[in-house]
Amino acid sequence: MIRQFARLFERQGARFIGNLAVNEQISLDDLRAAYDAVVLAAGLPGDRSLGIPGEDLAGVHASGQLTQAINEHPEAADLPRLGKHPVIMGNGNVAIDLLRLLAKTPEELEGSDAGPGVSAWLAASGIESLQIIGRSQAGQAKFDPVMVKELGKLAGVTIRVEGAGDSDDPEAAKKLAALAVIDGHGTGRRLVTFRFGLTPVALEGRDRVETAVFRTADGGEERISCTAFLTAIGFRAEGALERDALVAGAEDAEGGKLDDGLYATGWFRRGPRGTIPENRADAQALAKTILAEIPAEGSGKPGRAILEGLPDLVSYEGWQRIDAAETAAAPEGRCRVKISTRARMLALSKASEELR
Structure with missing residues (x-):
């Protein structure tokens, strides 16, 4: 990258x-006044909340915050204690990435950029089981099948897939086939279990989360013990750029044009969906639109001169x-x-x- x-x-x-933080060190209006085109491609940095009782218990961590800590972001919180039996809620690529990292052995971190603190944290985690749970059925999961198949390269795990079902839909069939490839993989000490069709309705515990309560596909209830509950259920806009208001008032939101000279692409425009190739195609299409709209000879705007003097x-x-x-x-x-x-x-x- x-x-x-x-x-x-x-x-x-x-x-x-x-x-440089837009609308903090410099306003969006000032940027627009200085450049012929401004493209907002800031993604969605905020974690989506579950909106269920118990979400504020200790031991409940959102994937965005956790990955910031793992990647040693300057503003990240300390790495949390996960215990022996964490649960990952979500069936998208972020959930798969998180699962893959937590399931790695110290040897599998060789060649990576994981720092000594992160490596020691993973080595000392003592994780014995990881359950990854999705609301939807397996065929409707959001993960990339290629990423799921790559879990079969993990050395220290035993992987089990429960209740994947079947489907005649070609896209769903690709996901089911990927799950079938990894089902039964390995004889490692960490048990990884995929579960589907479970909707979280409450988290319970005294000082920290101890039990996750789910509604099953048939309307019943299932209770799963856990030592941590990690959410990877999507992202939302936050911060000084008022994404929702900008997109709601867009001249052509589908085409990425928010206003004259102001554009958006990627998750900032589409919301938290789409693979990297899909978002790349989105950006390429928008670039063609911008080139067709801005004056070829330029407008005489000051450009980066407006940034001079900013600390x-x-x-x-x-x-x-x-x-x-x-x-x-x-x-x-x-x-x-x-x-x-x-x-x-x-x-x-x-x-x-x-x-x-």
Whole structure:
């Protein structure tokens, strides 16, 4: 992924300006006044809530917050205690990614960018079982079948798929086939179980979550003991960019045009759905629209001059210095050591230099 972005900044004329928060350091209106086109492609950073009793218990963690901690984001909370029997709620790609990470052995982290704290946390987790549960039936799950098949490469697990069912629908059949490939895989000590058709209605416990209560497909109730409950049920807009209002008032929301000179793409436009190839195609279509609409000769707007004087901006060269420091510090078996404080990253980037 880093190499793909590098091509943009090193060969294709794009400029990188980092550590800039829109509507905090500079307003969206000021950006629009400075550029012929502004594209909002910020994704959806907030975790969607379950909206059920007990969601605020200790031991209940949203996937976005947890992955921030795992990836050593400067603003992340501490890595949580998961116990021996965590449950993952969700059947999308984020849930599969989370499952794959939690099921890995220390040896399977070789070559990754997992820091020593994360590696020690995983090694000491003591996880004995992982249940991954979806509201929908298996054929309607949101995961990519390829990602599911890759779980068959995990060395320390035994995988079991319960109640997948069957379907004549071609897309559903691909997902069922992927589950069939991994069902029964392995003889490892960590038992991974896929469950379907269970809707969470409550989380119970004294000091922390102990039991998840589900409604079954036939209207019954099932109670599952757990030591942590991890939600991967989608994302929502949050922060200073008022996504919902912008999309609701769009001139052409389906085409990605919010207003004259203002556009949106990816999850910011579509909501939390679609694979990377689908969102790439969405972005390419929008680029054609923008090129057809903006004046070829330019409008004389000031562009990046409006950013001059803003503190702590990071140029592409600044990012390269951060990247070089992280990779140079990598111990044997790792590709980098992430810098986990904003102050250290800014110091390395020499962010006060003039943006090129």
